[in-house]
Amino acid sequence: MAWSNQGMQSLIPVINRVQDAFSQLGTDFSFDLPQIAVVGGQSAGKSSVLENFVGKDFLPRGCGIVTRRPLILQLIQDPNEYAEFLHKKAHRFVDFDEVRKEIEVETDRVTGQNKGISAIPINLRVYSPNVLNLTLIDLPGLTKVAVGDQPADIEHQIREMILTFIGQETCLILAVTPANSDLATSDALKMAKEVDPQGLRTIGVLTKLDLMDEGTDAREILDNKLLPLRRGYVGVVNRGQKDIVGRKDIRAALEAERKFFISHPSYRAMADRMGTAYLQYTLNQQLTNHIRDTLPTLRDSLQKRLLMLEREVAEYKDYQPNDPGRKTKALMQMVTQFSADVERSIQGSSAKLVSTNELSGGARINRLFHERFPFEIVKMEIDETEMRKEIQFAIRNIHGIRVGLFTPDMAFEAIAKKQIRRLIEPSMKCVDLVVNELARVIRQCADTVARYPRLREELERLVVTFMREKEQKAKQEISLLVDYQLAYMNTNHEDFIGFSNAEAKATQGQSLAKASIGNHVIRKGWLMFNNSSLVRGPKDLWFVLSSDSLCWYKDESEKEKKFMLTLDGIRLRDLESTFMTRAFRFGLYHQDGRNMYKDYKQLDLGCSCLEEVDAWKSSFLRAGVHPEKQMRSTSPDEDPQESASMDPQLERQVETIRNLVDSYMRIVTKTIKDMVPKAVMHLVVNQVGEFMKNELISEIYRAGDTDALMEEAKLEALKREEMLRLYAACKEALRIISEVNMGTIGAERAPAIQSTDYNPVAASAPRPAPAPPGGRGGILPPQIPKRAVTPSSTPPDIPARPQIPKRPPH
Numbered sequence: 001m002a003w004s005n006q007g008m009q010s011l012i013p014v015i016n017r018v019q020d021a022f023s024q025l026g027t028d029f030s031f032d033l034p035q036i037a038v039v040g041g042q043s044a045g046k047s048s049v050l051e052n053f054v055g056k057d058f059l060p061r062g063c064g065i066v067t068r069r070p071l072i073l074q075l076i077q078d079p080n081e082y083a084e085f086l087h088k089k090a091h092r093f094v095d096f097d098e099v100r101k102e103i104e105v106e107t108d109r110v111t112g113q114n115k116g117i118s119a120i121p122i123n124l125r126v127y128s129p130n131v132l133n134l135t136l137i138d139l140p141g142l143t144k145v146a147v148g149d150q151p152a153d154i155e156h157q158i159r160e161m162i163l164t165f166i167g168q169e170t171c172l173i174l175a176v177t178p179a180n181s182d183l184a185t186s187d188a189l190k191m192a193k194e195v196d197p198q199g200l201r202t203i204g205v206l207t208k209l210d211l212m213d214e215g216t217d218a219r220e221i222l223d224n225k226l227l228p229l230r231r232g233y234v235g236v237v238n239r240g241q242k243d244i245v246g247r248k249d250i251r252a253a254l255e256a257e258r259k260f261f262i263s264h265p266s267y268r269a270m271a272d273r274m275g276t277a278y279l280q281y282t283l284n285q286q287l288t289n290h291i292r293d294t295l296p297t298l299r300d301s302l303q304k305r306l307l308m309l310e311r312e313v314a315e316y317k318d319y320q321p322n323d324p325g326r327k328t329k330a331l332m333q334m335v336t337q338f339s340a341d342v343e344r345s346i347q348g349s350s351a352k353l354v355s356t357n358e359l360s361g362g363a364r365i366n367r368l369f370h371e372r373f374p375f376e377i378v379k380m381e382i383d384e385t386e387m388r389k390e391i392q393f394a395i396r397n398i399h400g401i402r403v404g405l406f407t408p409d410m411a412f413e414a415i416a417k418k419q420i421r422r423l424i425e426p427s428m429k430c431v432d433l434v435v436n437e438l439a440r441v442i443r444q445c446a447d448t449v450a451r452y453p454r455l456r457e458e459l460e461r462l463v464v465t466f467m468r469e470k471e472q473k474a475k476q477e478i479s480l481l482v483d484y485q486l487a488y489m490n491t492n493h494e495d496f497i498g499f500s501n502a503e504a505k506a507t508q509g510q511s512l513a514k515a516s517i518g519n520h521v522i523r524k525g526w527l528m529f530n531n532s533s534l535v536r537g538p539k540d541l542w543f544v545l546s547s548d549s550l551c552w553y554k555d556e557s558e559k560e561k562k563f564m565l566t567l568d569g570i571r572l573r574d575l576e577s578t579f580m581t582r583a584f585r586f587g588l589y590h591q592d593g594r595n596m597y598k599d600y601k602q603l604d605l606g607c608s609c610l611e612e613v614d615a616w617k618s619s620f621l622r623a624g625v626h627p628e629k630q631m632r633s634t635s636p637d638e639d640p641q642e643s644a645s646m647d648p649q650l651e652r653q654v655e656t657i658r659n660l661v662d663s664y665m666r667i668v669t670k671t672i673k674d675m676v677p678k679a680v681m682h683l684v685v686n687q688v689g690e691f692m693k694n695e696l697i698s699e700i701y702r703a704g705d706t707d708a709l710m711e712e713a714k715l716e717a718l719k720r721e722e723m724l725r726l727y728a729a730c731k732e733a734l735r736i737i738s739e740v741n742m743g744t745i746g747a748e749r750a751p752a753i754q755s756t757d758y759n760p761v762a763a764s765a766p767r768p769a770p771a772p773p774g775g776r777g778g779i780l781p782p783q784i785p786k787r788a789v790t791p792s793s794t795p796p797d798i799p800a801r802p803q804i805p806k807r808p809p810h
């Protein structure tokens with residue numbers, strides 16, 4: 001080689017070495033390296049172009065998709081001619097038929113026999129005196145139909161693979177298109193345009209110029225007038241199928257190609273920029289300059305990548321997976337970390353670690369205690385008419401045949417006990433919900449131990465088993481709480497309304513509930529108000545719910561009140577969502593069908609999530625607004641006389657008992673609401689915490705083989721190894737790049753090949769004339785954008801004499 005600048009000369013080999021460093025990772029990991037990818041439709045002539053560069057038949061041929069893995073072909077100028085595969089480094093291939101076989105075997109090794117494809121590249125390095133330093137990636141041809149047992153989406157797979165290569169900004173695209181087809185429909189150019197719409201990094205190659213219909217030519221394209229590309233087009237003539245079958249010598253083919261151009265009336269004028277030799281030459285130059293341009297960015301991104309990896313690598317410093325000391329230490333660390341994570345999730349965490357995306361386990365349990373559990377209790381409240389009917393029956397049954405002048409307090413006890421018993425259900429549900437939440441937290445925290453699947457399983461098993469035992473205990477204790485309530489009705493309780501008060505209230509006909517709550521605020525918040533005018537559509541308003549009214553304001557400053565509604569006789573119902581309103585809605589309406597607001601019979605309110613609807617419903621229940629109930633149909637054989645009573649004295653007695661039950665139940669529910677969360681915390685949550693803190697480690701050791709527990713997940717080990725290898729590859733790549741003296745190549749660009757290098761294929765062959773600087777007849781030289789002009793008399797990108805590769809002595 002006669003590069004005037006040694007630094008520039010070494011650029012392609014430098015990138016080759018970087019490429020090798022990454023290829024050895026054995027994955028389809030692709031770093032953004034400056035490279036040339038060859039794309040084209042099936043049979044466009046890609047393989048022919050590459051073989052012509054090398055001067056040998058070495059690529060697999062056949063029907064269907066032959067190239068099924070990217071082939072990174074590194075051409076290196078060398079006095080000896082041989083080939084090497086990166087996956088078979090020790091072996092020198094001198095017979096190029098063997099090279100072809102090896103490509104076939106290696107392709108099948110990864111893709112299997114079913115003609116599938118893989119993005120894991122094969123690296124082939126060809127040393128030859130005939131080549132110019134050049135690296136090309138041969139990609140599978142764009143195919144249209146799957147054959148045999150190929151996957152049906154093969155076209156899509158190939159497209160995706162090609163796009164990942166050519167989508168990288170540093171990739172030059174060699175778009176190979178047969179001249180005997182319509183350029184506008186060229187698969188290669190269409191794909192190149194997708195990723196390089198301005199045509200800055202696409203180099204067009206027109207093959208099969210010899211197959212064009214008589215009287216037609218491709219001058220307009222080669223002159224870069226039709227579908228212009230910044231780097232222009234080069235026309236080539238490869239061997240036809242007949243020549244290949246007849247094993248026509250490539251050297252002879254190259255000579256025939258040269259003759260074709262100089263003798264063709266349409267191409268004669270541009271013959272010095274046509275043909276395989278010129279293509280090889282210009283690619284060498286363009287790639288060299290391209291590498292020079294992209295090297296600083298590549299170095300920066302490698303450095304960034306390395307820094308990122310360094311943090312991960314630090315974790316594995318001195319990593320010896322089978323060192324027993326390390327295993328024990330890791331086991332202890334994992335268990336402690338796991339316990340600490342669970343504890344933090346439940347008990348709350350320092351501001352630094354607080355998640356802003358979702359509620360922690362603790363916060364969710366808190367909500368279960370204070371919103372969900374009270375809601376479950378209020379929800380179970382029985383049907384008012386049903387209850388009154390029961391009271392009435394109890395009173396009548398107690399009186400029996402006698403006339404009941406006095407209200408029998410036994411009726412109170414029977415009804416109240418029935419109500420107390422019902423508290424068991426929401427209480428058990430509360431335990432279930434908390435236990436589920438705790439199990440979720442445990443599972444989530446165990447994820448940090450995912451590297452050791454067996455340890456993770458064991459940790460989860462031990463803690464969950466312990467928690468389930470405690471759950472049973474808690475359920476027993478909590479049902480005892482209800483039993484205590486049933487064992488003795490404390491009508492002397494200071495908060496109990498007492499018989500005479502209940503009777504007085506009954507006569508006043510006042511709602512006891514409201515009186516005892518007082519008019520305090522229960523909930524405030526934004527709700528979507530869907531009853532506004534059709535024109536303005538729904539809007540968000542600020543709602544304040546207190547024990548006897550619902551007000552809404554313009555905003556949370558509560559300065560501009562829009563409306564106030566008293567809650568008497570109001571009920572709540574669920575509403576279906578519509579496209580205008582939010583997905584979660586509920587409605588408020590008057591039991592007696594009155595208008596609620598303006599002429600609306602129903603207030604239509606929306607929340608952004610289901611949990612918010614539940615919270616509002618629970619608050620409305622506390623304010624005495626109950627959900628609408630399914631109307632119970634009276635069974636036909638029910639005696640109306642039995643259920644309804646017209647007796648005002650009995651009515652008053654029912655009301656008295658109802659007031660007593662209500663007051664007593666308030667006391668009981670208050671206690672239950674207070675005690676159940678306490679019991680759950682004490683008997684389950686705290687116990688689990690203590691267990692993890694004090695016993696988990698010893699339980700783990702007792703469970704058996706800790707060595708087996710610390711067996712790493714295979715995938716994890718692989719991931720770690722891959723990461724370490726990638727780290728090494730990045731480091732190696734940076735080292736290789738740092739060898740390049742950027743100072744010396746900074747201002748240089750690939751110069752023209754010296755005429756002393758010129759070694760014509762045939763002595764008789766006329767030398768191609770030097771290309772004029774501005775191109776001729778509209779020809780755009782394949783100039784690379786944004787390039788500084790060298791102080792040379794020769795245009796920098798154009799060779800004084802395009803080089804024809806030297807041939808080995810025959």
Ligand SMILES: Nc1nc2c(ncn2[C@@H]2O[C@H](COP(=O)(O)OP(=O)(O)OP(=O)(O)O)[C@@H](O)[C@H]2O)c(=O)[nH]1
Pocket residue numbers: 040041042043044045046047048049061064065066067140141142207208209210211236237238239240241242244
């Ligand atoms: N006459 C003539 N035939 C050509 C030329 N280029 C390629 N061919 C023929 O076209 C056919 C396909 O060429 P290949 O080089 O295998 O095309 P490819 O793009 O590698 O095809 P796939 O590997 O199938 O994607 C072969 O029979 C070649 O001989 C050319 O310039 N002139």
